[in-house]
Amino acid sequence: MLTALATNNALIAVCLSISGLGHCVVGISATIALSQLTSEQTFNLLFGFGMSGFGLGMVLLPLLAELLGEVYGWRVGLLILGCLMGHLIPCAVAIRLPVTGSRPVDQSAIYQELEHRGDSEESIANSCSNEEEEIAPLCPRGADYNQAAVGESSIYSSLVNGVEMESRENETSARQTLGKLRDSFYRSDFYRDPVFNFILLTSIMLGVVYCGWHSFLVPHAFQRGYSVRATILMTFCASVGNFLGRLLAGALSGRLANPVTLCLGATLLNALSILCDAFLQNYHVMIVTACTSAICIAGISVLSPLSVKKRASPESFDVAFAVNDLFFGLGTFFGGYLSGVVGGVFLSYDAIFKFLGGVQILAFVLMLPYAVFKKPTEL
Structure with missing residues (x-):
């Protein structure tokens, strides 16, 4: 909605950044809430089903955006x-997490404690005032100057002591904070x-492939001389593959095999598909490879968080999931940049797909220790 109201490029960039931030916050929060409300197999299925809407949106968004732009204009269409997207608000409000470890508060006990504390404080104040009246020291008038000097020195010393105590408290709190972080x-x-x-290093590689493939699939087809209609058909097949890949990843994970094994298979298959697309310049081959890569990339985007959930301890899944998404986002940033650099240097989008195929093979190699070494028993 903010993008529709923007009037210059800088403001549009800021609005897109805010939209991306909101999307990430809502997505991560909803995923963590889903993990707390469901079992492991149910979570895998529902997570894949929820992520499948991305593929459906790839199919509907271009058609819907073109229709709204023709009828209402691009600004109202974006609005x-x-x-x-406002449906996320009532959906988020409807989420109710189970409250654990809480117990009803006894209000009467609190009131009694407050009354007892008030009575005790009043009695202490009365006793202190009586003692001050009885033990009031007598000071001669000739000692007024000395008393003032002593008062000034005591005030100065109290200020110095206060500064020293404050610095010690700050140092202690800093040490405690560092200790807690450690x-x-x-x-x-x-x-x-x-x-x-x-898995975090693998997420960077997967993000590179994810962004590079989605960004340069259509330019790759145009560079080979395919028509607009042929390119739209290819992207439609890729969108269908994207939708099916996320559904299959959630449905098969935990039933056919564990998420790590499925992610390894999808990574290797995607590497072969991308390299075939780079070396075999045929339209029908490109349709098959585009659909296959879309299935694999979409499945990996579901299987990677599921692999994190399977490996991480239950109490630290939220942190692990957020860090994994952070590294994946870092990979998408480098993916778009490095793919553009490779295409600019070699003046060919085939070089970009060869680069992405090599990165996908590197992701497969980095994922092997994650599949070979078992999870420590003490976690």
Whole structure:
């Protein structure tokens, strides 16, 4: 909705960044809530089903955006599309997580404690005032100057002591904060399970392939001289593959095999598909490889978080899932940039797909320790 109201390029870029931030926050929060409400197999199925809407949106969005743009203009069309995203608000409000570890509060006990505390404080104040009246020291008038000097020196010393105490408290709080961060890192899966870090490196590689393939699939077809109609048919097949890949990944994970094994198979198959697309310049081959790559990339985008959930300890899944998405987003950033650099250097989109195929093979190699070494028993 903010993009529709923007009037210049810089403002549009800022609005797109805000939209992306909101999308990530809602997506991660909804996924963590789903993991707390369902069992493991049910989570895999529902997560894949929820992610499948991305493929359906790839099919409907171009048609819907063109129709709304012709009828209402691009600004109102974007505003309508933004309003359609408003369904996330009531869906998020409807989520109710189970409350654990809570117990009803005894209000009468609180009131009694407050009354008792008030009575005790009043009695202490009365006793202190009586003692001050009885033990009031007598000071001669000639000692007023000395008393003032002593008061000034005591005020100065109290200020110095206060500054020293404040600096010590700040230093102590900083040490405590660093200690808590150090202890939380030592208790995390990133330290106790070193193999767990391989999935983060793999997420960067998968993000590179994800962004590079989606960004340069259509330019790759145009460079080979295919018509607009042929390119639309190819992208439609890829969109259908994207929809099916996410559904199949969620349905087969935990039933046919574990997510790590399925992710390994999809990664290797996608590498072969991308390399075939780069070396075999045939339209029918490109349709098959586009659909196959869409199925594999969509399935990997579901299987990678499921692999994190399977490996991570239950109490740290939220942190692991967020960090995995962070590394995946970092990979998409480098994927678009590096793919553009490779295409500019070699002046060919075939070089980009060869580059993406090599990155996919590297992701397969980085994922092997994650599949070979078992999860430590103490986690």
